[in-house]
Amino acid sequence: MSQETIIKFDKVNKWYGDDFHVLRDIDLDVAKGERIVVCGPSGSGKSTLIRCINRLEEHQQGHLTVDGIELTDDVKAIDKVRKNVGMVFQQFNLFPHLSVLENLTLSPMWVGKMPKKEAEERAMQQLERVRIAEQAAKFPLQLSGGQQQRVAIARALCLTPKIMLFDEPTSALDPEMIKEVLDVIVELADQGITMICVTHEMGFAKAVADRVIFMDQGQIVEQNTPEAFFNNPQNERSKDFLSKILGH
Amino acid sequence: MKHQPPPQKRAWSLNSSATRGIIFQVLTLSLVLAGVWFLWHNMQENMRIRGIESGWDFLGSTAGFDIGETMIEYHPSESYGKAIWVGVLNTLKVAVIGIVLTTLVGVLIGVGRFSRNALVRGLCYGYVELFRNVPILLQLLMWYLIFIEVLPPSNEAWNVAGLFFLSKGGLSFPFPTDGVGQVLAGAAIGLVGAWFWRDRKQKHFELTGQNSNRIWGPAALILMFAVAGWAVAGMPTAWNVPEQLIFMVDGGVAATPEFMAVLVGLVIYTAAFIAEVVRSGIQSVSAGQVEAALALGLNQKQNMKLVVLPQALRVIIPPMTNQYLNLTKNSSLAVAVGYPDVVSIANTTINQSGRAVECIAIIMLVYLTTSLSTSAFMNWYNQRMAIKER
């Protein structure tokens, strides 16, 4: 990982309505190629944090810069940012009326203005990367949850993004499918892409993360290397959270 | 292990569900057939006693009554069969025009429920609640009453630019005298050309990734061919223009107040239901789909066209077709305002010829044909478009 900052949160604050202060004074620098895991209790604002990065959520105060572009109401800036940021959702959100291959070629063709053949070649490459190339002609609802999530990862990769965001990618999966998805993400991590992953899977965090960020009540409470965080949490809230997660 | 044939079934047994099933069906069918025979026999008896004739020959006899508005030439000296056919055409006329208009209005209102403007949202909501909760018959009667009471008499019709006249006698508007057929034929050819144009554009897009507008070109093509059709017809410029005479408005094409009442009533009533269908169709596409599309960099237009509409349409079209069927069936209420649709004419025929059974059978046949063919189309469409699942 280089020292160049690719995402910068500068005193970012977000409210839902007038009173729900969901992100409080977030200061965060993400270096290029860095792999970050964000964890915390539900309602802590971790999903909101990463959804601000590709402007699926808007922040009201502070400055958020992604790859040199500041995120404001400027639609063109938002479009540029989204072309460089790929996102994988908890509920997969594959387009059910399109085949797997069509799901992947949609954005390159319509946003990237790529010819169909080239888009399909790139799509097949990504499908092979996530080891699901044989399902290219199938439709999303014909696949299992783990397969669908891998297709979703491939779809995000088709944009050749600089940053990949994962919003609890395995939370909606049956236990036996979690491993196949996590393996794919681990492989990605080894290829130098900047990653921010919101997850409860602590084994994954230990294996892959350069930094673990613990959030609670809208604030970054603690951030450290995985070993330091899991073995020696500094804060009461972190200790409390870890005891609940690692207890069973 | 040697392949063994399955064990032989026992011959038959009163306890086996198969036998019981057969016995049950035989019993039911016999009951149904016995019931039908009973009713049929009574009917024959009663008709004989009351001197009611039966048979389809009456369709050839003289009708003897006039029909208020017809799409084809008709004279009271023609047969009942012809009169009923006029009724069928009138039903089709109001149904087809009604379906087109109600789709427009319904989609606008359904989409309006999602407007950013609260007044628009509220008005659309109010529209749906108001017109869904009042019987259609009442609405038809009210529109008819409004047209009759509020509109001026024919000797002083309201007019717009001297071309459109509105009065108790109806709505008169100008219409070209010739060339309509040729223009339509030209437009049809243009439509085929437009289809090929769009197909070529799609292939070009897939080959190079360059997307260009696919609306203006084909539209211009259709227009061009329509103009060509007009030229082939000898460039007719004559229009049948209505004008205000002392007692009435003459000329042009007239839509009677009965037709307008039925059309407006049906369109406004059905649009409320279509608006609901459209609304629930759009809502059925989960927010996550839109988020995924946005995250992939699609803009709002592309999002609508590629992700939301294809999914929404699959949910919308079956109930929408059902509403079209309802509109067609509701047009049967035209008999209450005096619009001569097939039910109205069949009713007159029953009163004159006494052939109630045959006429009711004709009415039911007309509507059944429409419904069943629409259902068949719906089933075919659903199977083709179904989202493939495990």
Add this chain to the structure above:
Amino acid sequence: MADTFIPIASRPSPVKVTGFVPWVQGNLFADWRSSLTTLFVIGLVLYVLPGFANWAIFNSVVRADADACQAARGVGACWGVVTEKYRLILFGRYPYEDHWRPLLATSIMVGGLVLSCMRYFWKPWLVIMWFGVLAVFFTLMGGGVFGLEPVRTDLWGGLPLTVMLATLSIFLAFPIAIMVALGRRSNLPAIRSVCIVYIELIRGVPLISVLFMASFMFPLFMPQGMPIDVLVRVVVGITLFAAAYMAEIIRGGLQALPKGQLEAADTLGLSYWQTQRKIVLPQALAMTVPTMMGNFISIFKDTSLVFIVSLYELVGAMSLALNSDVNWRPFKIEAYLFITLVYFIFCISMSRYSLWVEKQLSVSKAR
């Protein structure tokens, strides 16, 4: 990287989002298109509303004075027609002095309907209660016993007729619909075909043709010499019509039931009819309540069609009341508006109830 952690307290947002002004700004004046629309709508309302309010309220005549109404024609609404004729409109040709009877009968029936809507009363004895309500209704309306003057059924009209037709038809159609729905899903081809033919036939034709059939052909079907009351014919027609639609709704509910329920019942040794009665139907029917309500609203609206076969429900009663009275005949629009209001109140109450039931059912499903 272990900085000391200072918890940050929650602050209110610097940009107010709730409240009247932000709402107006966001919902009415969000962008130029929205602002223009808002101004246009407000302008339209200001243009139309005073005129309409004048006509409907300020210049209107409420007393039952035909001359005052004539004088106010075009300027003010004649609500006097309602004041004068409301009893004729609401009760039809029923004998004037006995109007308390249809009033009481309708109230009892509406009361029964309201009770049936409350979950507390969804017990088997509800059916028995309904037999009681219907018996009371017909006794009160028909008379001939307990010293009540007999009243012929063709004199029944107005609101009691509407409510009675809708309720009775649904009540009678229910068992038929259940049978047909079960038959439609049966494995026995003969049963299934008969049910399919019935459903598709009825759903493919307009109600008016079914009413015509019932009206013209029913007497022909009966053994010679057996007169059939007009009301009976119409009830049979509407019942057969409603049953086909209800059968499809119930079939939807049956289909939505997970197969595991049937399998569990099988393993418990229940027979086909026991399974249907105790396991399948209770669950399937509960799932269909919102759609059923929608169907009931449709049937309620459709009773207005009996006007075409000469039964004088609200619309027919009104035509009768006004056509025979030259003084009040010009004021049909106001009378129509009155009837519209009556139907609207009934239908919108039913649809609100239906929405409430839907919410209740989804709450019980959420864990």
